[in-house]
Amino acid sequence: MKKMRTILSLTLTMIMLFTLLTACGQENKTPDTPANEPAGSVAPDADSGAVEGTVTFCLESAKKTAFEPFIEAFEKEYPGINVEVLWDKDDNTLIAANxxxxLIKSGDIHVSSSRDLLLDLTPYMEQDAQEVNADDFFPATLESLKVDGKLLAMPTSFNVGLLYYNKTLFDEAGVTYPTDDWSQEDFIKAGQALTKQEDGKYSQWGCTTVLxxxxxxxVHVRQAGGDWMVDNLCALDTPEAVKGLQFFFDKTTKGTYKFAPSSTDDALGGFAGGLSAMEYGGHTGMWVAYNAVEGLDWDIAALPSGSAQKAGSEFAVEGYAISKDTKNPEAAWTFLKYFTGKEGAKLMNELGYPCCRQSVVDEKLAVPKEERGCPQNLEALYAAMDDAMTLPRDPEFNNCTQTVVQPVIDLMLEGELSPEEAAKEATAQANDYLESNR
Structure with a gap:
């Protein structure tokens, strides 16, 4: 994912917005707004009457069937607001073109780097506290979208690391399904039992390798007691972090346990291919794709404990923010409230994404497990939040990890570097990058 960069300097933004306010008679300010306050930076006047305007946001056309009735229902309730979906357009491309x-799609690892592009939603939340009902959100989903105490986006869905497993392959091998108290040894034993070879070639993997x-x-690094960042510096070269990378390497064919593919092996279609018994960590965003595979009978469990601790799975939040440059902040906020309200949460559930509202989750958990689709063990999803860890909030984390660290990890999986060598090289390069880009 490419991170968003500031399009205008703060000085030019203030000049532009001040000019806009002067031309428009400062109609978006409350009586207490200072004369030089940017439009839309405070909550709208509740007595200003019906909200009107156009709201634009980008969305994949694959979601068109589900979203069109949702938007129609919103526009029926708020006839003064027109929602214009920019189908298959890219936020970053549009931002770069001014x-x-x-509405801008955002998330916990994006709000820090894009903070200068986004409207502070805190005053809006305070004004509409009763309607929004912040207590209905899982607390971590809102907290993850705050920067310096300012709420910069509203949550729509989240990801948490889980153990995915193919029930059919487990049944065929006579291996007991994973439980929430599995150890690392249980995981290794099952992975090896579920790995098959035919004519010297792997025909089934005990687990995928997330590449x-x-x-x-x-996740393995954190479960071994290490982390990506310590004291604002990359720390992948600590003994604990190296141990986690070693396990990630060892489960592949290049390592000791050999029940998962290395980057040079045929992955056999990954977990969705139906020939991999487990996936470690994974992403809830793949649920829709997994359920689209005919005959794939799968479920989830909590991640096994690592060598040092159970905690360590990734917790990440996706959501939407309001652009500071919006000409219709009240209309944008009105739609965002609806999108992240109970009706929107139900839509996300229907689309197959974990929603962030406890009330909607309670309704779904009230359905007996045997009557649920895949995954059935939704209790594991929400319980896993207790052991999950957020990603570093450093604005450079995403780009540094993907462009600097990941290529070194890839060399490790290819067998070009040992885990210890990869850890040292990745740490040195990452810290050089951080020093140069801060």
Whole structure:
């Protein structure tokens, strides 16, 4: 994911917005707003009447069928607001062209780096506290979207690391399904029992290897007692972090346990391919894709304990923010409230994403497990939040990890570097990058 960069300097933004306020008669300010306060930076006057305006945001056309009725229902309730979906457009491209949509897709690792682009939603939340009902959100989902005490986005869904497993492959091998109290040894034993070879080639993997991002290897690092960042510096070269990388390496064919593919092996379609019994960490955003695979019978469990602790799975939040450049902040906030309210949370559940509102979750958990679709063990999803860890809030984390650290991890999986060598190299390069870009 590319991070958003500030399009205008703060000085130019203030000049532009001051000019806009002067031309518009400062109609968006409350009586207490200072004369030089940017439009939309405070909550709208509750006595100003019906809200009107156009709200734009980007969305994938694959979600068109689900979102069009949702938007129609919103526009029926708020006839003065027109919602214009920019189908298959990219937020970052539009921002770079000074054409930012009113709502911007964001998340916990983005709000820090894009803070200068986003409207502070705190006053809006305070004004509409009863309607929004912040207590209905899982607390961590809101806290993850705050920077310096300012709420910069509203949560729509979240990811937490889990153990995914293929029930059919477990049944065929006579292996007991994972439980929430599995140890690392249980995981290794099951992985090896579920790995198959035919004519010298792997025909079934005990577990996938999550490639191309931190979704698995960082979990192992943290469960071994290490972390990516300590005291604002990359710390992947600590003994604990190296131990986690060693386990990530050892479960592959290049290492000791050999029940998962290295980057040079045929992954057999990954977990969605139906020939991998487990996936470690994974992403809830893949649920829709997994459920689209005919015959894939799968479920989830809490991650096994690591070598040092159970805690360490990734906790990440996705949501939407309001652009500081919006011409219709009240309309944008009205739609964002609806989108992240109970109706929006129900929509996210229908689309197959974990929603962030406890009331909607309670309704879903009230359905007996045997009557649920995949995954059935939703209790594990919400319990896993207790052992999850947020990602570093450093604005450079995303880019540094993907462009600097990940290529070194890839070399490790190819067998070009040992885990210890990779850890030292990744740490040195990452800290050089951080020093140069801060």
């Amino acid at each position: 054409q930012a949509p009113d 191309g991002w931190w979704g698995e290897w960082l």
